[in-house]
Amino acid sequence: MFVLVGLGLKLEHLTLEALEIIKACDKVFLEKYTLDISYDFDALTKLTGKNIKLIERKDVESYSFLPLSEEKDKKTNKNVALLVFGDPLIATTHTELLLEAKQRGLETRIIHNISILNVISRTGLQPYKFGKIASIPFWQENIEYRPCGFYNLLEQNQKIGAHTLFLLDLNPIDNKYLSPGLAIEMLIKCEMLKKKQIINEDTLFIVCSRLCSNTEKIVVGKYNKIKSIGFGLPPHCIIIPSPPHFKEQEFLSQFNSS
Amino acid sequence: MFVLVGLGLKLEHLTLEALEIIKACDKVFLEKYTLDISYDFDALTKLTGKNIKLIERKDVESYSFLPLSEEKDKKTNKNVALLVFGDPLIATTHTELLLEAKQRGLETRIIHNISILNVISRTGLQPYKFGKIASIPFWQENIEYRPCGFYNLLEQNQKIGAHTLFLLDLNPIDNKYLSPGLAIEMLIKCEMLKKKQIINEDTLFIVCSRLCSNTEKIVVGKYNKIKSIGFGLPPHCIIIPSPPHFKEQEFLSQFNSS
Structure with missing residues (x-):
């Protein structure tokens, strides 16, 4: 067996x-x-x-x-x-x-x-309203090519009003992991490349770190706030919500960074 | 606490x-x-x-x-x-x-x-590729109004190539539950009302009954096959996949009803 x-x-x-x-x-x-x-x-x-x-x-x-x-x-x-x-x-x-x-x-x-699919519900966002899930991989240094599949998926989800969950790459053997700040910078870079106008300075990010652990951290904010925050060790994920229902909004407001 | x-x-x-x-x-x-x-x-x-x-x-x-x-x-x-x-x-x-x-x-x-979000992975479909989730509620008898929100959601998911999970209504207190056959008939009825051409006789349905129990049943087939099958007691759910990846297809083929 x-x-x-x-x-x-x-x-x-x-x-x-x-x-x-x-x-x-x-x-x-x-x-x-x-x-x-x-x-x-x-x-x-x-x-x-x-x-x-x-x-x-x-x-x-x-x-x-x-x-x-x-x-x-x-x-x-x-x-x-x-x-x-x-x-x-x-x-x-x-x-x-x-x-x-x-x-x-x-x-x-x-x-x-x-799995992570269960515990993102700790943000108060309705699991029913999530769209397809994207992984944000490491971009290779010294190579110009910048794959933006995760950004394209965000566009698809936003078209149908679905929340988007991004799982951030990590490589435990090398103790290497993508930080939430860098992942958001990659999203912004893709916006600059693709110009679909789906990310701007008002975009709300929900950063979830070490969900379910004693050091769990959930932060809601715009990039300007988020970039100055240290999130510590992985695992991390980021959610870009579709316009949230008022009940979701009420729950999310507990985690406001500002 | x-x-x-x-x-x-x-x-x-x-x-x-x-x-x-x-x-x-x-x-x-x-x-x-x-x-x-x-x-x-x-x-x-x-x-x-x-x-x-x-x-x-x-x-x-x-x-x-x-x-x-x-x-x-x-x-x-x-x-x-x-x-x-x-x-x-x-x-x-x-x-x-x-x-x-x-x-x-x-x-x-x-x-x-x-939760059900975990165990639908038993079909071999990639959890990453699911779109928003719909509940199919009981339609009230003796009332002409036929709400088709679940059908509209299917249309949204199909637009972005996402699988759709339908949770079928059940009321354990009255021992009343929506059967997979009736749920599919409701989807067909909505197709006839809305005419978006997203369901036809070739549409593939994946019916999952009592997932994780000893009497678990997963059946893949078109409506003509499915309608003659008895699925027994709830809970039931139905998945309409977006065109599956060949690896998903290979796994799904284990459950073919024909």
């Missing part, structure tokens, strides 16, 4: 189902690439009593940790779990893992958990 | 955080209106050791169960929890509850959990 297990955003998000199935698995892996610096990995190890093996992104993509087939799987008594932060089906690679496992004749299970 | 606690979609979705905080609360309420028939309420009571009081929708909306203030709260040692299926911030009423509690000077906490 192959199980994809969501860990949520912190140790306390572990579900009864996840705890039970991790304990029942013979081999437990966690993808190093997604190792969130704020996650209490040692406590997870203690709680589950498992030797959790960290593996590289390339091991996940080459399926090298997957059992070969259910038959072989049974003989060697190997139920294998891959632990994933958040909910396990947010990243494309993981649906491919499930397809590969099925092709090998393995039984598969998906253990869901809390 | 007032705590909004998400229960997820089944007992096993309970998080360590939710379990701990329910146990620590003096009064625990669950809104009767949202009582999901498939949820093991007795097991929840046993697991938490709490006398969980079922309250009516009107009690939630009138805040009658909320402590009056933190001061009084401390004296009477009453930490109050309201349990909610799924994630607690999906319904508007609950952000209003938080605002009301804050106005009363109460400390508030939000305990997240798995």
Whole structure:
């Protein structure tokens, strides 16, 4: 059996189902690439009593940790779990893992958990009103090309009055992450390049840092306010709301930076 | 203190955080209106050791169960929890509850959990590519007016190439729920009224029933196939995908009804 297990955003998000199935698995892996610096990995190890093996992104993509087939799987008594932060089906690679496992004749299970899609509701914005989600990637230094796909997606969402969630790139292995200030500068740069007039000095940004942690920070403001604020360690995300409903506005006003 | 606690979609979705905080609360309420028939309420009571009081929708909306203030709260040692299926911030009423509690000077906490927004990823469709979410409500019998807001929202999402999730109305108290077949007929009726040519006989529907339960059913097909299928008890939801990516298509093909 192959199980994809969501860990949520912190140790306390572990579900009864996840705890039970991790304990029942013979081999437990966690993808190093997604190792969130704020996650209490040692406590997870203690709680589950498992030797959790960290593996590289390339091991996940080459399926090298997957059992070969259910038959072989049974003989060697190997139920294998891959632990994933958040909910396990947010990243494309993981649906491919499930397809590969099925092709090998393995039984598969998906253990869901809390993801960023849940916790952005802490801003008071209605989850129903979000449009497509964009990632803001690192722009390569020394290369002139500036991909603005995230800006184009914002334009699409704004056309239909939907809120836009931007996930900011991070690379935990290199301890490298996109800061909210830089991400907003990239949006402004795209505005200057594309000139669709969807971002201006009155645009409201909602910056969410370390949602659900003890150091959670939610700030609402225009770029002029936001740029002087230090948001600290990742994960960060930014929301550009469509004109909010008055109830959303009331809730948001708790987080005003000014 | 007032705590909004998400229960997820089944007992096993309970998080360590939710379990701990329910146990620590003096009064625990669950809104009767949202009582999901498939949820093991007795097991929840046993697991938490709490006398969980079922309250009516009107009690939630009138805040009658909320402590009056933190001061009084401390004296009477009453930490109050309201349990909610799924994630607690999906319904508007609950952000209003938080605002009301804050106005009363109460400390508030939000305990997240798995919601329908997570588990639709079981179809293999990318959560990133979903647009705004629509509820399909019961149409009133004996009244000619047929509100088609959900159809208009589909049109908006299709304009930007986003998948559309429809949540089907259900009223657990009266044991009344909208069946997937009827919901699709309502969409077709709206097409006939509005004539935007966004639904036709080739439209692909993904019907998801009782996601994450032992009787989960995911069916992909056109209306002609779908209409002859019995989907059983709720909850149900329907997805109309935008033209899917080939990887999404590959995953979806597992659920073909034909």
